[in-house]
Amino acid sequence: MKFWATLDPRLKGIAVLVLLAFFPFIDRNAAHLNFLADAATFVLLALGLNIVVGFAGLLDLGYAAFFAIGSYAYAMLASPQFNVHIPFWVMLLIAPTITAIFGVLLGAPTLRLRGDYLAIVTLGFGEIVPQTFLNLSQWTNGPNGISALDAPVLFNYKFGLHTLPYFYVGLFLLAVAIIIVHNLQDSRLGRSWMAIREDELAAAHMGINTTKAKLSAFALGASFSGLAGVAYASKLNLVSPDNFQFNVSIFVLSMLVLGGMGNIYGVIIGSLLLSSLERFILPQATLFAHNLGFMNVDFSQFRFMMYGIILVSIMLFRPEGLFPSRQRKAELHVAEIDEALALQEQSLYEEAVH
Amino acid sequence: MSILAIRHLTQRFGGLVAVKELDFEVEEGSIVAMIGPNGAGKSTVFNLITGIYKPSEGQIEFNGAQIQGRSTSAIASIGIARTFQNIRLFAFMSALDNVMTGRHSRMRATLADALLNTPRARKEESAVRERASEILKFCGLDQHAHSYAANLAYGPQRRLEIARALASDPKLLLLDEPAAGMNPNEKSELMTLIRKIRDTGITVFLIEHDMGLVMQISERIAVLDYGEKIAEGLPDAIRANERVIEAYLGKPA
Amino acid sequence: MELFFQQLVNGLSLGGIYALIALGYTMVYGIIELINFAHGDVYTLGSFFSLSVLTAVGIESEMHGLPLLAAIIGVMAGAMAFCGIVGVLIERFAYRPLRNAPRLAPLITAIGVSFILENIMQLWQGPSPVPVPTFIPDPSFTIAGVSIEVKQILVVGLAIGMMLLLNLFVYRTKLGKAMRATAQDRDAAQLMGININTTIAVTFLIGSALAGSAGFVSGVYYGTTWFFNGFSAGLKAFTAAVLGGIGNLAGAMLGGFLIGLVEAFGAQYVSDQWTNVIVFSLLVLVLIFRPSGLLGESLPNKV
Numbered sequence: 001m002k003f004w005a006t007l008d009p010r011l012k013g014i015a016v017l018v019l020l021a022f023f024p025f026i027d028r029n030a031a032h033l034n035f036l037a038d039a040a041t042f043v044l045l046a047l048g049l050n051i052v053v054g055f056a057g058l059l060d061l062g063y064a065a066f067f068a069i070g071s072y073a074y075a076m077l078a079s080p081q082f083n084v085h086i087p088f089w090v091m092l093l094i095a096p097t098i099t100a101i102f103g104v105l106l107g108a109p110t111l112r113l114r115g116d117y118l119a120i121v122t123l124g125f126g127e128i129v130p131q132t133f134l135n136l137s138q139w140t141n142g143p144n145g146i147s148a149l150d151a152p153v154l155f156n157y158k159f160g161l162h163t164l165p166y167f168y169v170g171l172f173l174l175a176v177a178i179i180i181v182h183n184l185q186d187s188r189l190g191r192s193w194m195a196i197r198e199d200e201l202a203a204a205h206m207g208i209n210t211t212k213a214k215l216s217a218f219a220l221g222a223s224f225s226g227l228a229g230v231a232y233a234s235k236l237n238l239v240s241p242d243n244f245q246f247n248v249s250i251f252v253l254s255m256l257v258l259g260g261m262g263n264i265y266g267v268i269i270g271s272l273l274l275s276s277l278e279r280f281i282l283p284q285a286t287l288f289a290h291n292l293g294f295m296n297v298d299f300s301q302f303r304f305m306m307y308g309i310i311l312v313s314i315m316l317f318r319p320e321g322l323f324p325s326r327q328r329k330a331e332l333h334v335a336e337i338d339e340a341l342a343l344q345e346q347s348l349y350e351e352a353v354h
Numbered sequence: 355m356s357i358l359a360i361r362h363l364t365q366r367f368g369g370l371v372a373v374k375e376l377d378f379e380v381e382e383g384s385i386v387a388m389i390g391p392n393g394a395g396k397s398t399v400f401n402l403i404t405g406i407y408k409p410s411e412g413q414i415e416f417n418g419a420q421i422q423g424r425s426t427s428a429i430a431s432i433g434i435a436r437t438f439q440n441i442r443l444f445a446f447m448s449a450l451d452n453v454m455t456g457r458h459s460r461m462r463a464t465l466a467d468a469l470l471n472t473p474r475a476r477k478e479e480s481a482v483r484e485r486a487s488e489i490l491k492f493c494g495l496d497q498h499a500h501s502y503a504a505n506l507a508y509g510p511q512r513r514l515e516i517a518r519a520l521a522s523d524p525k526l527l528l529l530d531e532p533a534a535g536m537n538p539n540e541k542s543e544l545m546t547l548i549r550k551i552r553d554t555g556i557t558v559f560l561i562e563h564d565m566g567l568v569m570q571i572s573e574r575i576a577v578l579d580y581g582e583k584i585a586e587g588l589p590d591a592i593r594a595n596e597r598v599i600e601a602y603l604g605k606p607a
Numbered sequence: 608m609e610l611f612f613q614q615l616v617n618g619l620s621l622g623g624i625y626a627l628i629a630l631g632y633t634m635v636y637g638i639i640e641l642i643n644f645a646h647g648d649v650y651t652l653g654s655f656f657s658l659s660v661l662t663a664v665g666i667e668s669e670m671h672g673l674p675l676l677a678a679i680i681g682v683m684a685g686a687m688a689f690c691g692i693v694g695v696l697i698e699r700f701a702y703r704p705l706r707n708a709p710r711l712a713p714l715i716t717a718i719g720v721s722f723i724l725e726n727i728m729q730l731w732q733g734p735s736p737v738p739v740p741t742f743i744p745d746p747s748f749t750i751a752g753v754s755i756e757v758k759q760i761l762v763v764g765l766a767i768g769m770m771l772l773l774n775l776f777v778y779r780t781k782l783g784k785a786m787r788a789t790a791q792d793r794d795a796a797q798l799m800g801i802n803i804n805t806t807i808a809v810t811f812l813i814g815s816a817l818a819g820s821a822g823f824v825s826g827v828y829y830g831t832t833w834f835f836n837g838f839s840a841g842l843k844a845f846t847a848a849v850l851g852g853i854g855n856l857a858g859a860m861l862g863g864f865l866i867g868l869v870e871a872f873g874a875q876y877v878s879d880q881w882t883n884v885i886v887f888s889l890l891v892l893v894l895i896f897r898p899s900g901l902l903g904e905s906l907p908n909k910v
Binding site: 180183184186187188189190191192194195198199201202203204205206207208209210216 | 406427430431438442443444446447451454455458459460461463467468469470471475478522
């Protein structure tokens, strides 16, 4: 056990993923496999948003916009739509680049804004992008979206409808993501993000170019959604504006809030929890209620209320999330620490006076 | 040789003139102080030097190059470091991490290094960690290396801010009221530290209210009142200067 | 040319609704620097409430004269009271505990509240748009080829009237003065003996009541309501508040009418499907280039 604790977190993550690779042979349930393959996309999104929100402290309420750009990039460059057929593996490099560029384009004029204003700007962007994809129907097929996307091909093996290969691609991408995210956190750049989050003015006095650092966070976060977009689009075989609305941005944000912003594994767990809420817990609860005789109940209708309740409860009662980084927990409970110190000083004073 | 030259520096905030036509030079390798009643504009001068404000008029020269109006991070990178009147440590980073962050401008790791955790980056991180530990020791903080900055007592916090500022290997160190809130013991330790810093070749420019400390440690003193320099010179001269006494105590009845 | 004036009138009516909602946003932001995400949904609640009352009372067709006046005042007052109370409750239980938390915490909470409200309304009236009984008579009169309906005059008149009342309240009453003081410096206000909790609660009460009135108006004006209205309308009203200068009452009015006009003219001269993009792009541009808005002052950073 002690050995496990001292292991590099990157290795821990990879070890878990390697174990998961055996999962399809242990559990033959196709629905479970499918769930994991889809959940992997959202874990990628959560890890990417975590760079922006968790590491650099920039609230992004329109993250789905980059997800949309990444997905549509795949749909337009690897499908019959324009008869461009860039291979899946190449798209895994191109789409993140495209989304990163958009991240820079959005970030450059806006990152100097105050926290809540930045949040609203990203929200605005999050509305503009899917609406634009919807409107440019001569290129995007409007509300119907683009389908019949190219299936990934690996050494002459074409992916097709089977979930299994997408599952392994998901594991592979997660492995890459986990390594990168840990590397970022422990680097000079990661430290500068932390400093900016703590005190931006003081950070500037350390020689940190705060604009560049924030822009890097934004662009890197956006690139992750490019990656996720390719995985998502290729598996779903369809992109439509409906899949990239505001609720998706909040869905991903909730994963961070629930799991613990800044904590890489907290975020992963938060992501899996929320994905399973939607895919398993709510339908199971509905089934349960039906079995009890309440036939009209459909808990999946309560999805957004659940997300809302989770967000509100966490903020009110455990703002650092389920698995906070030690630092975040300390940051958020500083009032309590101060109070304790104040009480201590008060009692010392009273002792001295009497 | 002047390491810092302030010429005709003026700063207006709307109708208020915070700094008025300030001319002042700091000689390299010296310890120089700026004093004056509260609100005299001293911190504003520091804020102008480190690029928080762009001056309404005037120039600031550092080692001969004009720096007024440049960005804070650029100025920090060329060798000017500071502490703040109200401590601005990175509260929930360890003391060691605070100092390591201070070394940011001297590090070369790029985005690629960050993403790939290259051997070069790892080597640099080790070297920085070691240097940061040395600096903590220099400032008498080595036993606190892994405590959160917020959990340190007040005196060590002030010293940590200085340690963080030293991490960038500055040529000029600006200390904004470093002795505020310190007891006599801590103040004498601070004086020793400041002299130690100067002995390594760093020029120290401080703002301070504690006259005892200022008189003991400074080689030259400038006095500000309502944004204007009203006196400048050796400590003994300043102590006896009538205008200075008047500024602090008011005109005799 | 007639089309232009027609859209002018349409835009002003729409703008009146946005203005009423924007006033609430700007008041709350001015006093506790919170973007109340749930405000748009309180607006929708206003129309839902009106729908319920109208259906319950059995009002279906046009009314005239005194009963009409009674109906308008009655239902609107009810919607305002209902929404005002909801607003106060939200503040009390979701925002007040976070008053000293880092600023992004209440923002996230507000999003959560918004989701909860939207889900409640979705369950209440279903996922599709619902018709609202229109009982305000249709007669319009035509000036220079432009038809102006009674409803439209009602909307604009209401918006302006509310703002004037609000102005009177904020600048002439003790409570209003307390609000202004709290907005400027909360701690100092507290030291002067102002009860912060009450002051903030009143701010929410008034802001939410205004949103409720907008909800009533929009329901009977458009004859329809939808659980998801609040999201889009709220965002546009927030754009209006920022455009006019956040924290500035006259700015919220001005912004509201401007956004209404942008939307009306956008729909006419560009296309219906691009109006949202236009308005939200305007939001992004205003925040980037002039975050203080048209009537706001730019505040320098103090170190």
